[in-house]
Amino acid sequence: MTETRSHPAVPPDAIAVIGAGIAGLTAARTLVAADRTVVVFDKGRGVGGRLSTRRTDHGPFDHGAQYFTARDPDFRGAVDGWTAAGVVARWTGRVVRLSAGGPAEPDGAERHVGVPGMSALPRHLAGGLADVRTGVRIDRIDGAPGAWRLVAEDGSEAGPFAAVLVTVPSPQARPLLAPVAPSLAASAAAAPMAPCWAVMIAFESPVETGFDAAFVTGGPLSWIARDGSKPRRPAGERWVLHGSPDWSTSVIEASADDVIRDLSTAFAGVAGPLPGVVQAAAHRWRFALPTAGVAEGCAFDAERGIGIAGDWCAGARVEGAWVSGLRLARALEAAGR
Ligand SMILES: Cc1cc2nc3c(=O)[nH]c(=O)nc-3n(C[C@H](O)[C@H](O)[C@H](O)COP(=O)(O)OP(=O)(O)OC[C@H]3O[C@@H](n4cnc5c(N)ncnc54)[C@H](O)[C@@H]3O)c2cc1C
Incomplete structure (x- = not known):
């Protein structure tokens, strides 16, 4: 029984x-x-869902949501409160838009991140709750x-x-x-949702890009970001590479090693020859972003x-x-x- x-x-x-x-x-x-x-x-083992920070021997990576913007007045008020509480800070990294053959277009939107990692925000929110069962x-x-x-x-x-x-x-x-x-x-x-393969990769020396993050179109990548350019992150040349929805869907059952190889190659296509890699891992977000x-x-x-x-x-x-x-x-x- x-x-x-x-x-x-x-x-x-x-x-x-x-x-x-x-x-x-x-x-x-x-x-x-x-x-x-x-x-x-x-x-999950902790709270936060897609607002997540992966800790590694080479430092933390925000491998889900990268930052957030605030347009709704109530949300802006909440962001102000979190900023005052030291849970969130402005990210002033140089963000650009890259398209094949064209110049890098600056994208100066106001962006916020959790500090010292994205997961700080959900942890702060859960702190006000008496009964959270993970x-x-x-x-x-x-x-x-x-x-x-x-x-x-x-x-x-x-x-x-x-x-x-x-x-x-x-x-x-x-x-x-x-x-x-x-x-x-x-x-x-x-409300279908598209997947996203995320690669967390650390290099032994800086990648000479001239920017800290970029929206990328026309290939396997949709986004690349130097994680250490966000506020209150430890030093280190850590990058997050996100596969585009179409590409991620097409290789959804691929191995992590294959995904690391393909997205690193695409990154080199954008950034030029890459320094030596000291750590690389991949995470598959099966339900990353709603498409409707x-x-x-x-x-x-x-x-x-x-x-x-x-x-x-x-x-x-x-x-x-x-x-x-x-x-x-x-x-x-x-x-x-
Ligand atoms: C790779 C990636 C990049 C992104 N980039 C950005 C960005 O730059 N800016 C931005 O604003 N947004 C971004 N997003 C989107 C953003 O992360 C989400 O919109 C937001 O975090 C969704 O929050 P949520 O509470 O709706 O869902 P989730 O964060 O998915 O939370 C749902 C929770 O439900 C839990 N759960 C699921 N099933 C069960 C079950 N059966 N029982 C118990 N628990 C369950 C999960 O473990 C999860 O913790 C990104 C997302 C991804 C994946």
């Missing part, structure tokens, strides 16, 4: 948030600020409206929850939603008490994920759930 393991008991009006990326953490913090009990679940992959939403139970991959169960907010990438949201909220599952199915999404910014099914948020609901960026999480928490509050 197998025994069902239970997570600690929660009050009957508790809310579950699946996903501790920017969207889930923002929704959770907004609800906690309104005196709600919230439990956040994430399958290393828990939710497999199924069970039960009924008003008393949802979450069943994890390891068979453990948590709940009952008055509402469940699903803030995971759309391809991972769809199977969770399909049995309990078919119309939300349909929204997730209509939910126009409304989030959706909350008030009858069922289930909602969706994430960058696939409000723009394929950190800012979109934040706005989406905020809107979903407000929608839940407005619905009196």
